[in-house]
Structures are given as C-alpha cells and as structure tokens.
Amino acid sequence: MKRNILIIGGGGVARVVAHKCAQNNAVLGDIHIASRTLAKCHAIIDSIHDKGSLQRPGTLQAHALDAMDIEATKFLIRATRSQIVINVGSPFLNMSVLTACIETGTAYLDTAIHEDPEKVCENPPWYGNYEWKRRQACKNARVTAVLGVGFDPGVVNAYARYAMDTYFDSVESIDIIDVNAGSHGRYFATNFDPEINFREFVSTAWSWENNAWKANAMFEHRKDWDMPVAGLSTTYLTGHDEIHSMSKNLGVPNIRFWMGFSEHYINVFTVLKNLGLLSQHSVRTARGQEIVPLEVVKAVLPDPASLAPAYSGKTCIGDLIKGRKDGLPQEVLIYNVCDHKTSFEEVGSQAISYTAGVPAVAAAMLIAEGTWDIGEMVNVEELDPKLFIALMNRMGLVTRVRSAQGDHIVDPQPDVIEASTDGKLLNYG
Amino acid sequence: MKRNILIIGGGGVARVVAHKCAQNNAVLGDIHIASRTLAKCHAIIDSIHDKGSLQRPGTLQAHALDAMDIEATKFLIRATRSQIVINVGSPFLNMSVLTACIETGTAYLDTAIHEDPEKVCENPPWYGNYEWKRRQACKNARVTAVLGVGFDPGVVNAYARYAMDTYFDSVESIDIIDVNAGSHGRYFATNFDPEINFREFVSTAWSWENNAWKANAMFEHRKDWDMPVAGLSTTYLTGHDEIHSMSKNLGVPNIRFWMGFSEHYINVFTVLKNLGLLSQHSVRTARGQEIVPLEVVKAVLPDPASLAPAYSGKTCIGDLIKGRKDGLPQEVLIYNVCDHKTSFEEVGSQAISYTAGVPAVAAAMLIAEGTWDIGEMVNVEELDPKLFIALMNRMGLVTRVRSAQGDHIVDPQPDVIEASTDGKLLNYG
CATH class of the missing domain: 3.30.360.10 (Dihydrodipicolinate Reductase; domain 2)
Structure with missing residues (x-):
C-alpha cells in the first residue's frame, strides 16, 4: 500500500487531479499540490472546499515549488511523506521530477512525454530520447513509473x-x-x-x-x-x-x-x-x-x-x-x-482537462492499492487494463465499444470494485 | 533660392529620395542623409555611387541622428547648412523635426502624417491634432512646410x-x-x-x-x-x-x-x-x-x-x-x-517607395527654385499643381487621365521645364 499524493502543476489538469484525489482520499491519503505559482494551488484547494470534494476530512496543502530543482522536489516529497507523485506540470519538468522520484523511492506518474524546450518533434521513438533511458534506474530503485497515463496517451x-x-x-x-x-x-x-x-x-x-x-x-x-x-x-x-x-x-x-x-x-x-x-x-x-x-x-x-x-x-x-x-x-x-x-460543474475544468486528469488518479489508486505498483518503468499498454477501465467507469470516464454487434458500455470486472470509505479500494470477491 | 538637402530616414523611401536628390544636385546642392542607424545611410550612399546617380560631383554625406532629439537635429541642420529638410523617417518623428525646422528657419517636407505611438486613428481631421497647431509658428518664422507630399497623400x-x-x-x-x-x-x-x-x-x-x-x-x-x-x-x-x-x-x-x-x-x-x-x-x-x-x-x-x-x-x-x-x-x-x-533598377527600391519618394524631391526642387517656397505651412492641394505634375513627368512619375474622351498623358506646362546642369530648373519661356 502506498499513501499520500504530491501533485505537481497548477493548470486545468492539476485541478482535475486534485479534485479526483480529494474524492478518493480514503484510499490516497494526504494530498499536496505544488506549483511555481502558489496562488494557483490555493485556488484549486479553495475550489475543492467549495465543492465539498473531500471524501473524508484530511490533509490538503499548497506548496510553492520550482520542479526543475531536483533537490527542492526531493525535499518536498520527503517533507510531505508522499509515496506517489502525479506530475501534471509542464512537460519540460518530466526528467527532473522523475529523477527526484527515483532518488527518493517514490512512485511516478505523468500524462505527457518529456520535452526539451530547445527541440521540437525529435526522432522516434520519442520515449527513447529521455524516459526509457531511466528504465534501469527505476528497476534498480524498485520505483514504479507509469508514463503517459492521461487519456491520450494513457x-x-x-x-x-x-x-x-x-x-x-x-x-x-x-x-x-x-x-x-x-x-x-x-x-x-x-x-x-x-x-x-x-x-x-x-x-x-x-x-x-x-x-x-x-x-x-x-x-x-x-x-x-x-x-x-x-x-x-x-x-x-x-x-x-x-x-x-x-x-x-x-x-x-x-x-x-x-x-x-x-x-x-x-x-x-x-x-x-x-x-x-x-x-x-x-x-x-x-x-x-x-x-x-x-x-x-x-x-x-x-x-x-x-x-x-x-x-x-x-x-x-x-x-x-x-x-x-x-x-x-x-x-x-x-x-x-x-x-x-x-466536467466543469464537477471539478471546475473542461472535458479536455477532465479526460487527462481522471486516468492519472485512477492509476494512482491502482498503485496505492498495489495492483499497478510493479516497481519499474512502464507505458500504460504494458499493464493489465481491466481494473483501470473498470475504475474509470466509476470515476466519470465511461468506456464504450461500437462494433458490428452494436454499441455498449464496457465494464471488464463489474464485481471487483466497490466504493470504499475505509481505504479499501478493490474487492476481489 | 534654397540649397542643400537634409534627408531624415534610412528606409526604402529615403533611398528613393536620396537617389532623386543626387540626380538633381545641380538644383539641390549638398545632400545629407541622417538616420539612427548610420549603416543604412552608408548603404544608400554606396548605392548612389554604384548607379552613378549624382548629376554632378558634389557633397553626399551620412550622419547618425536620433531625430526625436530636437537640439541634435537643429545642430545637424546648421552644421550641414541645409535649407530644406525632407523628413521620410518614422511618422513618430514629424513634430520633432518640424520644430527643429521652425527654430532654424528651414523648409520642411514630409510624406505621412504625424503619429503618436500611444494613439491609433485619432479623431478627424487628423492634421488638426498635431501639424496644423504649428501653422502660426511657421508663418511667424516664414518657414515653408509642405505636409504629406508623397504619392498618397501628396x-x-x-x-x-x-x-x-x-x-x-x-x-x-x-x-x-x-x-x-x-x-x-x-x-x-x-x-x-x-x-x-x-x-x-x-x-x-x-x-x-x-x-x-x-x-x-x-x-x-x-x-x-x-x-x-x-x-x-x-x-x-x-x-x-x-x-x-x-x-x-x-x-x-x-x-x-x-x-x-x-x-x-x-x-x-x-x-x-x-x-x-x-x-x-x-x-x-x-x-x-x-x-x-x-x-x-x-x-x-x-x-x-x-x-x-x-x-x-x-x-x-x-x-x-x-x-x-x-x-x-x-x-x-x-x-x-x-x-x-x-523602379528597383533605377534606385534600388520598389514602386511603392518610388511613388512616395519622387514627389517629395519634386517638391524640394520647387522650393529650391522658389515657386513653392511660400513661407508657411500648407497641404499639397493648396499649392499650384501644374509645375509639380510637369516636373514629376520628367522625373519618372507620369500622369495620365482617363475620361469619356479617352486615355492620355497630362503635361500641364510642356514649355516651362528644361533639364538643367547649371542649377536652373525652370524656364518660363
């Protein structure tokens, strides 16, 4: 079991992530939000309180952080006792935040590939230019890193x-x-x-x-x-x-x-x-x-x-x-x-942010619960998708299939998930 | 008779003006070109020498000048003994250059209305906002100022x-x-x-x-x-x-x-x-x-x-x-x-610069010769247009009229202008 989330970012997706974490804090524990602009974090926290999104009373804190600063990020991870980092800041930050996670043994999630401000559209495969170079380092440190777990990618x-x-x-x-x-x-x-x-x-x-x-x-x-x-x-x-x-x-x-x-x-x-x-x-x-x-x-x-x-x-x-x-x-x-x-009525962001943010929180819950806490770096298609899809169906993103047989909702494991107020997410019953 | 031209500006129109002044320096005397960027003035002078545009050997000099600086402009007018300023710099400069002319008793020409960088499309008539407020000052100083004497206006x-x-x-x-x-x-x-x-x-x-x-x-x-x-x-x-x-x-x-x-x-x-x-x-x-x-x-x-x-x-x-x-x-x-x-082959600028620059030089020649040296501020339609049109016909801008009677060249005074190498422009014969 992993607990306590550090969200990095203060934009529309971070807002969705923070709301969804709050709605599931029985599973996820303390919620910390860090951005260069502290006021953005406070605005998100105010919105969570306004909408009464917290599942149960718990820690919800804002922090000013330049996440390009690896030592500062490591310090904040440790100070907040966060075991999962959801990085939904600028894609320029990915490698810095990933490094901080590897060096502190913290699970890492993001929703978009790393970018270098000086380069555009590098040679394929793009993951080979940055993230995948750290696969062995993740494995050595037994750090779970799920890359690109928004909607697309994810x-x-x-x-x-x-x-x-x-x-x-x-x-x-x-x-x-x-x-x-x-x-x-x-x-x-x-x-x-x-x-x-x-x-x-x-x-x-x-x-x-x-x-x-x-x-x-x-x-x-x-x-x-x-x-x-x-x-x-x-x-x-x-x-x-x-x-x-x-x-x-x-x-x-x-x-x-x-x-x-x-x-x-x-x-x-x-x-x-x-x-x-x-x-x-x-x-x-x-x-x-x-x-x-x-x-x-x-x-x-x-x-x-x-x-x-x-x-x-x-x-x-x-x-x-x-x-x-x-x-x-x-x-x-x-x-x-x-x-x-x-989407806006529920969390204060539109559907494009909503579809990117909800999957990252679903993934964090699967890491918290253990199913996806595999201790290495993966892309989403390397993980069993059934619980992920089933969980999102219950979190606001419903999956459907259209084929020659018609159009219907997909619910891969209708029996395994139950709503929980005691920190227990899955019910393999 | 007025002599010696100070051209303010270093762009495409200034290039045309400089070439045309050079082609008529028997009438116009010394030619000075001033711009914030000295290299632009030198490039124009090189182009005049390359094309052999000088009508006869004479002074052709470059000067660095911030024409927003009225005292510096007055100093340059006096130092070069210029009696006519052709202002084809930024329209933001007009009032500064006009002031320098009034205070030194120098004739003033421009090709576009004064603009304030902070304001766009002010209330009509635009000339009333700036230039016309100096009409009395021009009259008092017996300074000829011909406003907007490019192609349009002009x-x-x-x-x-x-x-x-x-x-x-x-x-x-x-x-x-x-x-x-x-x-x-x-x-x-x-x-x-x-x-x-x-x-x-x-x-x-x-x-x-x-x-x-x-x-x-x-x-x-x-x-x-x-x-x-x-x-x-x-x-x-x-x-x-x-x-x-x-x-x-x-x-x-x-x-x-x-x-x-x-x-x-x-x-x-x-x-x-x-x-x-x-x-x-x-x-x-x-x-x-x-x-x-x-x-x-x-x-x-x-x-x-x-x-x-x-x-x-x-x-x-x-x-x-x-x-x-x-x-x-x-x-x-x-x-x-x-x-x-x-136009490019003759003076190194395209037709839009050419049509704006040639009229200003024609006007300078009419001031040099005396016909248009009226000792006050005017817009072009207040002056007798016949010599102006006749002179431009000979300088590269031919006027035509199309009506129910057909389409033909207009030459208002075919007999009065002769080519001159001795500083004599007009021949009222």
Missing part, C-alpha cells in the same frame, strides 16, 4: 491492449481518433498550454506504417470519421506520444493518431506558423528586445483555464481497431464521450 | 486640385484609389514599416460623406474598380491622411480613400488583429517579459526593403472624380502607373 493505450486481448486474434491497424466537438465561444484558443499545444504540429507528424516509422507533413493527411455523438468529424494525421510506445509494445503493424481540427483552427495555425510566430527561437525587435515569438502568442491567447466556464459540447476519443477474430475480419471502436459542462 | 491631392481646375465646374465626389497589382513572392509582407502599415487598419476608417465625417469599420465597405493596367481591382474603404486636409481645403462633399487588398492579406491581417497581435499595448509573457505584440510581428515579417529585388508588376494610384462641366456630368480618372522592377 487510456487509448489501455483501450488498445484491452481490445486486442478481448476482441481480436490479430490486429492490423490502430487508429487513435481525438475529436473535440465542443465550443469555447472565443475567436481562437488552445485547450491547453499554447506553447505545448502548437509544438505538436509545427514539425514532422510521425506515424507507424507497415512496422516502420513514416514521416508525414502536418495537415498532409486528412480523414473524416463517423464518430459517436460528435458525428462526421474531420481529422488530420498528427504526431503523438502513444505511437512511440505502442509501436514497440503491441506488435501491431499500423498505428496512427488523428486529431480533429476545424478549418478555422488550421487557418489561424497556418498564418501564425508561416509568419514565424510559432518559432521557439528568439527574434530581436527594432527596439532591441530579444523575445521568443511563441511566448508572445501564448501571452495574447486566452488562458486555457479561462475557457472552462463557457465550454459546451463533448469530446469523443477512442481507438478504431481493425484485425481478425476467429478467421473473420473484425472492426471495433473503443471510446469515451465526455461532456465539457458536466 | 500627388493625389495635387491631382484633385488639377482636375478640379481643369475638367470641372463643380465636383461631387473624389474617390482616391490605391492598387498594388505587383507581387513580392513572399507568404506575407507589408510594403512599408509593418508597425505603421497595420496602424492604418486597426481602428475607425474615416470617410468624408455629404460634408461630414463618417466612421466606418475597416473592411466594412468593399468596391471593385476597373483600373488601368491593374484591371478589375478589389479595394476597401480605408482611413487615410489626405482626406483630412482635402475635406477642409477643396469644398467637395464626398472624399473617400480605397486601398486594394487581396483576400490573403485580409485573412492574415484578421487573424493577427483578432488574436491581439497587432496591439500597441504591451503584454507580459509567462517568463515575465513585457513586450508590445505589434513589435514582435514586425520583427518576424520580412524587412520591406528586402522585397524590392524580387518585386514584379505595377502600382496604379489615382483619383476618380465625378462632377459637372458645362452643365453635363463629367467623370475623370487622373492616375499614375509605376513599375516595381523599373
């Missing part, structure tokens, strides 16, 4: 593993489809940190085709999908974290990621990119100021967290998997639909 | 005056039409300083309708015109300097300015404006830098001067004037067509 990895185990004898292709059919009502905004958001689209879009990496241009390949609830949805082949581990771990020859974009989004993005305003490299103004254009774009765009109150509509994210079962062709879409307004 | 004001005097008994409307049918081959660029360029379009577009100011939104009113050479040209009602003096001086009930824009230009402009990237007001980045977004946009866009070598096509700018003559309706388009490549 749940979509578990979906792939679950579907392959359940519905297929062999799989030919996995198309991960991420569609936001919601509206924030603003001229233009990104749904998370614009700096991170745009970095996904400014360079090569890697896909895994016929068991090899293929370099595509962003917005080169368009595909329209008939998605549940969202309807006909236009998406573009996009580079994304999960392809970089699933291609190694699943033995599937074709894995692609498709993200939904409106024409308006693409137009604004194209203008900014072509003008050089998405550049990471500083320019010099006529007045002699050195400035990174992308940081200015970020400064003028709406704060993603500010969009949540007015956000309406739903997200639909899932895996369309094609292969064979019992000698016959089989096609399955395994997916979740999440509502922006419902 | 030549289009003279065109209006000339056409009214020549082709009309009464005029109902003047539509000034500015179309650039050229191409620079880049994704997006402005033809002059982006900071000044965009300021024209970010706020109210004032027009003069039925003898009153009318406030329009930018891109609210579109009109397609059949223009000589350029063909069918899409334009939008735009606020512009010349309306603010012509409405006062000409007694014409309707005066509008139309600028040509491509859909691509409007799209890029709209994205930048809606995102807040054209703002004059500084924003704070996540790293704590205070920065004016518009200055960053300027920094990433191509330097307008860099476009000239690849620029192809032509500009067409003129006045479409409607009224009555001898009791009958009359419609006249008085215009100039200028070629980007020819």
